[in-house]
Amino acid sequence: MKKTHVSTTVNGDDVDFLCEPTQTLLDVLRDELQMTGTKEGCATGDCGACSVTLDGTLVCSCLVLGLEAAGKKIETIEGMANGDELHPLQRKFIEHVALQCGICTPGLLVAARSLLEVNPDPTEDEVRLWLAGNLCRCTGYHNVVEAVMDAALEMRGA
């Protein structure tokens, strides 16, 4: 199938790739750009493991075509830590043991960061509602919600 050249920005870096019309942004990130932090759980929008932001909007990268990424700004889990310094959400996930197998974790972190950008002081209900599209088979969500609330508190400087 015909491949098209696409230029985009991933975590602030200019990136070029070749892409078939059937490839999703998730396929491109993992298979063409070797950025495997973004996970595939279902490929049908149900699990949220593939969450990234596209021009600042939280989306499932399995429901975006690679060709649609042209000229956009994409943020993935790989851009979350600042070098060796973990993002507060990442530290709090470790502190609160908010992960077990870890397959859902990149998606949860990207989704949680996107929540705190629009709502730095969410209630527990708001956290649960925002993260409803991120499925986790291991933790039962309790520690995840705690970690997000705690990170929000720290990030507000309280």
Next chain:
Amino acid sequence: MGEAMYELRYEEPATLDAAIGLITAEAGDVRILSGGTDVLVQMHCDMIEPALLVNIKNIGEMRSIEKDRGGYRIGAAVTGMELVNHPDFGNDWPGILDGVRLIGSIQVKGRATVAGNLCNASPAADSVPPLMTAGAIAHVVGPNGARDIPVTAFTTGPGQTALEKGEIVVSFSLPERAPRSGDAYLRFTPRTEMDIAVVGVAINLTLDDGGTCTDALVALGAVAEKALMVDAAGAALVGTKLDDTAMQNLAAAASAACRPIDDKRGTKEYRIKVAGVLARRAAAIAATRAGA
């Protein structure tokens, strides 16, 4: 999808004319790609194998939300999250926003459009009943020109719409809100989030200064092959102060209109009963929003 064996062409026209031209020229199956939350899932599951995808998100006039003489004109490519984040839309049409908020997760709403929800024509589509009770009109353009289709006449069956081959929904419009009116949409699902409606009920009603209902429209989702307007349910409220008897008549009329299927989410009897219960609750919320 990466391993698909057939040829797929992808286009992102910048104008509506170019989009219609592309669609008309293609002999094979054409799909409009709006948010892609149905199209890409259906391709992944091999339910559809389009020859051409036409992405409409670069067409300027399809991206805007305009307040139009008190009403709204909403571009077909406007996403659910854009409506959720709009400063006024949720105050003017809270019942439509109830439906939009229920469309999947934050991630899904970041892409999904209301026009796509309508065009996909699922009997359980959550934005459709409140669009029907709002009197929304879809503005359509195709190879033979432009026309308007009321949302009440848009869906003709599961996956079936009144669109002719090559026609695109460009936008839909909502009328100006009457004073002391309000709408609400409620659905019942086995899970609290991320599930498909077993029953959905939308109500849009208007009260006079004394609190008597002067107008009421009721629509049901997921209880028939398409969303239904239930005139008898609206009529049960008009002329009343939404007292117990009126609410019982509303519930009975809503239940009587159901012709649901049995499936793993709910039996026929259950859906019929729940439709009445939800209708009463939705009417109470709509009345509060109308300022009762």
